[in-house]
Amino acid sequence: MTGAALLPHQVLDLLPQREPFRFVDEILEVSKRHIVAHYTFPADLDFYRGHFPGNPVTPGVILLECIAQVGVVALGIYLVALEGGLEAVDSRLSLFADADVDFSGVVRPGDRVTVSAKKKFFRRGKLRSEAEMHLDDGTLVCSATISGIAVPRLNL
């Protein structure tokens, strides 16, 4: 198998998470060390009706999912492709392993966030990244050390 350095839009196409559970719009930069991506939270997302009535706030678990999709899944796809090509990407699925998170801001419906993540290590299929989420005005919303592990797709 030959490795391939994917372009940002190719990584986005390979991201397995789809509507209504995709929280990445655009990947701006990706390399073997880092990734940067955007997502705008549409104001009509269903969960805002309940979280909270009359005062919609994006749930922290969704912010964490957004960070995971960028910093672990998308970056992981890039790294796996670099090692083993598209065949390797197709045969695996990245699952959440562990996280250490701090929330320091609020994301409202319609807000755009930028997620930037740096690889801490990628060993034996496990990727750990240090990631931050910022609003367009520069507010730090969330910082996290987050890990995922690639498992064979068929064994789930």
Place this chain on the structure above:
Amino acid sequence: MARDETFGKVMEIIGRYAKNKDAIEGATEDTNILEDLKVNSARLVDVILDFEDEFDIEVDDEDADAVNTVGDAVTLIEAKLA
């Protein structure tokens, strides 16, 4: 390094990730890291990386795959340090 000293350091590292805190106390070299100490398999990578930092060694994937018990880890580390 004496083997029991290595064992102590190995247990200190594994203890960080073990869910079965009761089993840490009575652990021996025969204790299975995943099954007895209830270390999540995804955490084994963290354990191996901590071994590398603590003992200043390099553990490749093949070596890591052979580690099932605490004793396996001690033997591997002793061999790397020899």
